[in-house]
Each structure stands twice: as structure tokens, then as C-alpha cells.
Amino acid sequence: MIEKIEQLNSEVESAVITGIEQLENFRLKFLSKKGALNDLFEAFKDVPKESKREVGQRLNVLKAKIEELYFSHEEALTSINIKNQDIPDITLPEIPDQAGSLHPLTLVRNRITEIFARMGFSSSEGPEIESDWYNFSALNFAENHPAREMQDTFFVSKGKSQKEDMLLRTHTSNVQIRLMEITKPPLRSIMIGRVFRNEAISARAHCQFHQVEGLYVDKNVSFKDLKDTLLYFSREMFGNDTRIRLRPSYFPFTEPSAEIDISCFICKGDGCNICKHSGWVEIAGSGMVDPDVLENCGIDSNEYTGFAFGMGIERIAMLKYDVKDIRLFFDNDVRFLKQFKGI
Ligand code: DAH
Numbered sequence: 001m002i003e004k005i006e007q008l009n010s011e012v013e014s015a016v017i018t019g020i021e022q023l024e025n026f027r028l029k030f031l032s033k034k035g036a037l038n039d040l041f042e043a044f045k046d047v048p049k050e051s052k053r054e055v056g057q058r059l060n061v062l063k064a065k066i067e068e069l070y071f072s073h074e075e076a077l078t079s080i081n082i083k084n085q086d087i088p089d090i091t092l093p094e095i096p097d098q099a100g101s102l103h104p105l106t107l108v109r110n111r112i113t114e115i116f117a118r119m120g121f122s123s124s125e126g127p128e129i130e131s132d133w134y135n136f137s138a139l140n141f142a143e144n145h146p147a148r149e150m151q152d153t154f155f156v157s158k159g160k161s162q163k164e165d166m167l168l169r170t171h172t173s174n175v176q177i178r179l180m181e182i183t184k185p186p187l188r189s190i191m192i193g194r195v196f197r198n199e200a201i202s203a204r205a206h207c208q209f210h211q212v213e214g215l216y217v218d219k220n221v222s223f224k225d226l227k228d229t230l231l232y233f234s235r236e237m238f239g240n241d242t243r244i245r246l247r248p249s250y251f252p253f254t255e256p257s258a259e260i261d262i263s264c265f266i267c268k269g270d271g272c273n274i275c276k277h278s279g280w281v282e283i284a285g286s287g288m289v290d291p292d293v294l295e296n297c298g299i300d301s302n303e304y305t306g307f308a309f310g311m312g313i314e315r316i317a318m319l320k321y322d323v324k325d326i327r328l329f330f331d332n333d334v335r336f337l338k339q340f341k342g343i
Contacts, residue, residue, distance in 0.1 A: 001047055005167035008036050014064055017073045019061065021140075024234055026073075030066045037066055104340040105210060105329055109192055109318045111343050112212050115236045119229060121214065122189045126175035127257045129156060129195070132165040134174040138296045139253040152198040154207075168196035171310060173253060176289075179215065180297035185304045186218035192313070203325040210313035217289065217299065217306030223256070226286055226307035230260050234283070237316065238265040245280055254287025254308055265319075281319060284311035 012030060017023050030037050038163070040059060047055050102110075113123055126134075141148050143162060151170035159165045175191035191213040199205045216225065227246065234242045242265055246258040261282050264275035271277035286309035291301035314326050320343055328336050 001055050023073050044076045059187045104317050107343055116190045120188050124179050124189045126178045130169040130174045134165040134177050135169050138177040140290050140292050149319050154196050154198050171195050172211040176215045188216045190214045206326050211310050214309045221305045234262045253288045253290050253293050257287035260284040284309050
């Protein structure tokens with residue numbers, strides 16, 4: 001009996017298992033009911049009493065060895081099989097491991113929205129195809145005012161009267177009117193959107209760009225509120241040591257009106273290319289909402305005052321990211337777009 005055990009042991013040791021089929025043969029030969037190991041256990045019954053202990057021990061050692069061999073090979077072979085299935089066709093071209101990123105104008109727009117939200121400004125939107133009334137007349141542009149000419153309007157269709165002419169909005173100030181028509185003061189909102197002007201496309205100008213408009217109407221809103229709001233915005237956007245400068249200006253819909261400059265955040269006022277060696281960079285138009293505009297929207301100008309401002313998103317993005325050509329924002333070249341991670 002001992003001899004038979006030794007014999008089976010050496011057979012087991014010399015068995016070669018390199019595939020699923022050989023593994024199954026191994027099982028049938030040694031481990032199955034009709035296998036060699038079972039035969040020996042059958043024969044164990046007839047082993048004389050005095051040898052039972054030794055033979056039994058050897059049989060158990062052999063059994064453990066066979067099982068160990070079988071299960072370790074089974075695990076190795078089946079896990080290789082699963083891995084093989086996971087390997088894709090390596091002759092296929094590589095899938096680029098690239099996530100998309102937000103457009104730089106979206107990043108700037110989100111940042112602007114977030115800064116004004118902290119000051120209690122909601123966000124509003126309005127139509128891009130607009131009537132003359134909302135884009136010009138309600139904003140106090142007189143019928144033949146040269147300021148209409150200055151905005152290089154794309155007209156869409158002619159109306160029965162000038163006020164009904166349809167056009168692509170030249171600024172986001174149309175949303176001021178729409179908002180004041182439907183909302184009673186106090187109201188505090190920014191309006192971001194695309195605007196259009198019939199300009200020759202160059203590195204510095206485009207026929208489409210984006211503006212952010214701001215409007216605050218309430219009792220006792222003053223010019224100081226306008227100044228403080230734009231100073232806070234400028235510091236959040238361009239850095240804590242930013243200063244602002246207001247220059248007298250003219251817009252038909254504000255009185256008084258001011259152009260807002262920020263101290264150059266690149267050279268800190270020493271003079272550089274960005275600020276054209278003046279130390280200041282223009283970022284916005286602004287002013288106190290003209291009482292006539294409030295009245296056009298049904299708001300009592302004796303009771304309420306307001307301030308408004310408007311600025312170009314591309315301009316802010318160009319300053320922040322040092323982009324020298326406005327056309328890059330509309331070319332959709334991934335090599336340009338993927339550079340912007342946040343501000
Ligand atoms: N709408 C003006 C433009 O496109 C910008 C602007 C100036 C908006 C002054 C305003 C404002 O609300 O108060 O040039």
C-alpha cells in the first residue's frame with residue numbers, strides 16, 4: 001500500500017498542468033470519484049490494523065497535496081482567462097485620455113456671476129434678437145441720435161415704425177428695460193449675454209462678443225454705491241490692491257455717466273504694454289440710470305434711483321489670461337481652449 005502511495009505521489013509530482021484541459025484531466029485522474037486517490041481510500045479499508053495509522057497519515061498528506069495542486073492551478077488559470085478577456089484589441093488606435101474643459105469665456109462669466117452674487121445680484125437673461133425699442137428707444141436713444149450709428153447695428157427686419165425695427169442687440173442693456181418692466185424695485189441683477197456689432201473682424205474687434213450688464217434700482221441708490229460695487233468687483237477679479245478711476249463719459253441711458261478704469265494689475269501702474277504705458281485699463285461704462293429710462297419702464301423716478309454698468313467679457317478674459325487676439329475665443333481650436341483651468 002505504501003508503495004502505491006509513493007507511486008501515485010511521484011505521478012502527481014510529474015504531472016504538467018498548463019491549460020484548462022490539462023487541469024480537468026488532472027482532476028479526473030487523481031481527484032474524481034473514479035480517480036486514483038479514491039481507489040487508494042477504498043483500498044485503505046483492507047489495510048491491517050497495525051499499519052492503518054501510518055498509511056492513513058500518508059494518504060491524507062497525498063490528498064492535501066493533490067488538492068493544493070489542483071486548486072492553485074485552477075485559480076491561476078481562470079484568473080488569466082479573465083484578464084485575457086479584459087485586454088482590448090491592442091492593434092486599435094489609442095483612445096486619448098483627455099477630459100474637456102470649460103471655455104475661457106465661461107470661466108470668466110462664472111467668476112463674474114459668483115462675485116456679484118455675493119453682493120446680492122441675481123442673474124437675468126434676455127433675447128439676442130430684439131426690437132429697436134428695447135435696444136435703443138427705451139434707453140433714451142433719440143430717433144436720430146449719433147449714438148445709434150456708433151453701435152454698428154445688424155438690422156434683421158424693418159417694422160411699421162422705427163421702434164419696431166428688429167435687430168441683433170448691440171448691447172445687453174436691452175435686458176435692463178425688460179427686467180424693469182416686469183420687476184418692481186428693489187431690484188439688483190446682472191445680465192450676461194452675447195451681443196453683435198457690424199465691425200470688421202480683427203485681433204481687437206469681433207462682430208460678436210459678450211457683455212455683462214449690471215443694474216441696481218431702489219430708494220436712495222447713490223453714485224457712491226456704484227463706485228463701491230465696482231471697486232469690490234475689480235478687487236475680487238483683478239487682485240486686492242486694484243484701484244479704480246472714474247472718468248466722465250456719456251451714455252444716453254445714464255446721467256451722470258462714467259467710464260471705469262482699473263489700475264493696471266500687470267505693472268501696478270508703472271506702465272506696460274497692457275495699459276499702453278498709462279497705468280490704467282478701461283473696463284466698463286457706467287452711470288446713474290436716467291430718470292426718463294426709469295419712467296419708460298413704469299418706475300417712479302421721484303421715488304427710486306438706480307445705477308447701471310456694462311462691460312465686455314472678452315476684454316476681461318483677454319486681460320486676465322493675456323490673450324492678444326479676440327478671434328481665438330471663437331475659433332474653437334482645442335489647443336487654445338484646453339489651456340484654461342480656472343481663474
Ligand atoms: N451699453 C454700453 C455699451 O455697450 C455699456 C454700458 C454703459 C452699459 C453704461 C450700462 C451703462 O449699463 O450704465 O457700450
